[in-house]
Amino acid sequence: MLFVNRNLLIPAFNRFISSAKLSIMPPKRKKAQADVVEATTKKTTEAEDEPTTKKTKIEKKSSTASTDLPDDVDTSFPTQINPDAKTKDGRKFTKTIVSWNVNGVRAWLKKDGIDYLQKYKPDIFCIQETKCSQEKLPASLKVPDYHSYFSSGDTEGYAGTALYSKEKPINVTYGMGIKKLDDEGRLITAEYDTFYLVGAYVPNSGKGLVRLKYRTKEWDVAFRDYMKGLDAKKPVIYCGDLNVAHQETDLKNPKTNRNKTPGFHDDERQGFTDLLAEGFFDSFRELYPNARECWSFWTYMMNARAKNVGWRLDYFVLSDRLKKDLCEHTIQQDVMGSDHCPIVLQMAL
Amino acid sequence: MLFVNRNLLIPAFNRFISSAKLSIMPPKRKKAQADVVEATTKKTTEAEDEPTTKKTKIEKKSSTASTDLPDDVDTSFPTQINPDAKTKDGRKFTKTIVSWNVNGVRAWLKKDGIDYLQKYKPDIFCIQETKCSQEKLPASLKVPDYHSYFSSGDTEGYAGTALYSKEKPINVTYGMGIKKLDDEGRLITAEYDTFYLVGAYVPNSGKGLVRLKYRTKEWDVAFRDYMKGLDAKKPVIYCGDLNVAHQETDLKNPKTNRNKTPGFHDDERQGFTDLLAEGFFDSFRELYPNARECWSFWTYMMNARAKNVGWRLDYFVLSDRLKKDLCEHTIQQDVMGSDHCPIVLQMAL
DNA sequence: CGTGCGAAG
DNA sequence: CTTCACACG
Numbered sequence: 001m002l003f004v005n006r007n008l009l010i011p012a013f014n015r016f017i018s019s020a021k022l023s024i025m026p027p028k029r030k031k032a033q034a035d036v037v038e039a040t041t042k043k044t045t046e047a048e049d050e051p052t053t054k055k056t057k058i059e060k061k062s063s064t065a066s067t068d069l070p071d072d073v074d075t076s077f078p079t080q081i082n083p084d085a086k087t088k089d090g091r092k093f094t095k096t097i098v099s100w101n102v103n104g105v106r107a108w109l110k111k112d113g114i115d116y117l118q119k120y121k122p123d124i125f126c127i128q129e130t131k132c133s134q135e136k137l138p139a140s141l142k143v144p145d146y147h148s149y150f151s152s153g154d155t156e157g158y159a160g161t162a163l164y165s166k167e168k169p170i171n172v173t174y175g176m177g178i179k180k181l182d183d184e185g186r187l188i189t190a191e192y193d194t195f196y197l198v199g200a201y202v203p204n205s206g207k208g209l210v211r212l213k214y215r216t217k218e219w220d221v222a223f224r225d226y227m228k229g230l231d232a233k234k235p236v237i238y239c240g241d242l243n244v245a246h247q248e249t250d251l252k253n254p255k256t257n258r259n260k261t262p263g264f265h266d267d268e269r270q271g272f273t274d275l276l277a278e279g280f281f282d283s284f285r286e287l288y289p290n291a292r293e294c295w296s297f298w299t300y301m302m303n304a305r306a307k308n309v310g311w312r313l314d315y316f317v318l319s320d321r322l323k324k325d326l327c328e329h330t331i332q333q334d335v336m337g338s339d340h341c342p343i344v345l346q347m348a349l
Numbered sequence: 350m351l352f353v354n355r356n357l358l359i360p361a362f363n364r365f366i367s368s369a370k371l372s373i374m375p376p377k378r379k380k381a382q383a384d385v386v387e388a389t390t391k392k393t394t395e396a397e398d399e400p401t402t403k404k405t406k407i408e409k410k411s412s413t414a415s416t417d418l419p420d421d422v423d424t425s426f427p428t429q430i431n432p433d434a435k436t437k438d439g440r441k442f443t444k445t446i447v448s449w450n451v452n453g454v455r456a457w458l459k460k461d462g463i464d465y466l467q468k469y470k471p472d473i474f475c476i477q478e479t480k481c482s483q484e485k486l487p488a489s490l491k492v493p494d495y496h497s498y499f500s501s502g503d504t505e506g507y508a509g510t511a512l513y514s515k516e517k518p519i520n521v522t523y524g525m526g527i528k529k530l531d532d533e534g535r536l537i538t539a540e541y542d543t544f545y546l547v548g549a550y551v552p553n554s555g556k557g558l559v560r561l562k563y564r565t566k567e568w569d570v571a572f573r574d575y576m577k578g579l580d581a582k583k584p585v586i587y588c589g590d591l592n593v594a595h596q597e598t599d600l601k602n603p604k605t606n607r608n609k610t611p612g613f614h615d616d617e618r619q620g621f622t623d624l625l626a627e628g629f630f631d632s633f634r635e636l637y638p639n640a641r642e643c644w645s646f647w648t649y650m651m652n653a654r655a656k657n658v659g660w661r662l663d664y665f666v667l668s669d670r671l672k673k674d675l676c677e678h679t680i681q682q683d684v685m686g687s688d689h690c691p692i693v694l695q696m697a698l
Numbered sequence: 699c700g701t702g703c704g705a706a707g
Numbered sequence: 708c709t710t711c712a713c714a715c716g
Binding site for chain 2: 699700701702703704
């Protein structure tokens, strides 16, 4: 009969694999990315993440970095969790916290994303962009051994966050108590004995930066106050998709994206700087100031992940007084299931 | 690594097959359908195609039909094209004409629907519900040996028809010359030496029959006039998705759908009757007045095709004076790629 | 259920 | 590119 040509299944199956569930090959890191040759028939769409520079660069020995560094400086960072992570002064970690923008919790579920919990058993698991109203949350999101909390906004299928916790928090709150900023389900705060855990999906400034003002003048400002308030009571662990690449080394193409693409506008970067100035630190950069290609996000467009053209948008930002308890920060770049990958914080708390 | 469990691929692959490209099993016809047991956890959604009757019917020897007939009456009809089809008076067919509602020409293309042309090489091939504006028509829709004509409406991705012809028609027109009815790309007329070929996607009356008036009082009325006009000049072959099940034997569940579901409202049926009264005939019923389960459409919902709960919505309606040239009418129920299947007319012209 | 749109990222 | 909403069938 028509359509029963079994041979047709092979390429279809391959397409199926590469498109959907799983990727066998992790993205190549630490390889000369400046040499990646652009497709010759490049449709000048938005050039978002692709530099238009085609100058035949003189090859360097190990030109892995988007910002140059002497060859003897260690630019590496961990992408695999260290089961023996310790603080500087030798105390072993006691808590594992994960943050992951899952880009649609229902799609992520179909890709068996939830298995992550079974496999890595973090103490706290924050996810962003659930894109799912309370009513439509699949039952399979409930997981044994975890208390779970879901926040969804007013607009169906937009934004939304969730928090899983082995230990039942003392208290869980949603938003920062400001109506205008709390209607998109972007913020969950869990209070524990010795710290606050804040999971956030910071508003994207939008195409054409149409929402830049809302993001920087409203959200960032109010959120800074919110963090100060918490920090005055207990130290804070703040994590999530912060929708900003702080420095030039936090995205592949700083030159082409600066003040053009949401996530790398000077105002967004300044907002992050201002937050840190209030007594917080970027735990990843604390541990790996010279790390390069440390992306946690690759746009689905233009094959960015395969080419490792990415951004670091996901962070653990901690109260300064937690610095002594910091053990490790991992970026699990080979875990698939979203356009972001999970980031993992290990603390001795 | 996570997500590399090869065993997970098997069910995923099965789901992939059954959902998308191809179905290995043709729908079971001519089997006792009245005995099909309803799923016990039946969510009373709309009961559209499912009778709510659960009375334990007394089994009949061969209760294939939705309307009862003596056991010795032939209720069969061809689902495979007859390469030797002849007229009543023994003249072999010279022309093969196919009509198929493809439910999105781009999705249909991905399912290799276009291969149908290579395989069956009809002289004329009419498709409905292309759901594609002119600009977005994929290049692969152009096929060697065929002249092709595409009509698309004003609203993106809605309705639309096309016509392929081996022989170049004398003339091709779109619509019936009435602005209000011509803005959805529903009608293509090709003039040949000895006949007109009209391919149509008749407006669906819509959920809640919100568009019943437009369909019956405007479209049906105007279209009858249009047909009369053509028929006055040359005999007409009119085909397409007429969005009506004419008689009770033209759908699985006449009782539950009558005057409720679009396609089986008395006004729609009357419209069809009125058209025939102008000097046309339903070529399928002419050849197979007692045929049962002769569906050309199964809703994607409720597993209707697997259960063979369908409708005959696709027709070849011919000018009475073509009756002598009629050879065969096939309903290719095992050709997949849409929620409709192709219907095939063979004529000695 | 499945197709296509349009918004969002 | 991929998600989701919504419309339509």
